[in-house]
Amino acid sequence: MSKDIWKGAWKFEIDRQDRPYLGYYDTRGKTVFRIGCGAHFEMDAVYPGEAPKQDHTKASITIANGKTQMDFAGFTYAGPESFPPNTTMFNQPDLGYPGLAEDKWRALxxxxxxxxxxxxxxxxxxxxKSYVLPPVALPRWRPRFQKIC
Known part of the structure; x- marks a missing residue:
């Protein structure tokens, strides 16, 4: 993939179970990136690296904004129908820290x-390999997300 910005749009949604999701969707409505919380925190993203030989292969991604960056360890899977065609899905539950105490969790x-x-x-x-998403330009997504989770 290139340094071109992936065409699409950011959306903040609350599903039928009142779970918040911040997602980036391509022009066909396919999921490129999504973070949400329900029973636990969940992050899904199109994996920019090589497709895994089998599902549930350990992998990591880096998300950077030009000033800071964070690494996320998780797993890769064949991209589901909700993802763009011929892509691999990266998934990470609980931001990689399922047993973190509440105060440390909030800081993370x-x-x-x-x-x-x-x-x-x-x-x-x-x-x-990498791809670029435009800045999140949604008013009040963060307080709405954090009010629920």
């Missing part, structure tokens, strides 16, 4: 949201 969640809410384009990279 705030770091992730600061990264996403920086007003800068987001570069998602793995294995030397």
């Amino acid at each position: 969640e705030n770091r992730v949201f600061d990264l996403l809410d920086s007003g800068q384009p987001l570069t998602i990279s793995a294995e030397g």
Whole structure:
């Protein structure tokens, strides 16, 4: 993939179970990136690296905004129907820290949201390959998300 910005749009949604999701969807409505919470925190993204030989292969991605970056360890899977064709899905539950105490969890969640809410384009990279999403330009998504979770 290139450094061109992936065409699409950011959306903040609350599903039927009152779970909030911040997502980036391509022009056909396919999921490129999504973070949400329900039973636990969940992050899904198109994996920019090589397709895994089998599902549930350990992998990591880096999300950078030009000022800061964070690494996320998770797993890759064949891209589901909800993803763009011929892509691999990266999934990470609980921001990689399922047993974190609440105060430490909030600090980590705030770091992730600061990264996403920086007003800068987001570069998602793995294995030397990357793609760029435009800045999140949605009013009040963060307080609405954090009010629920």
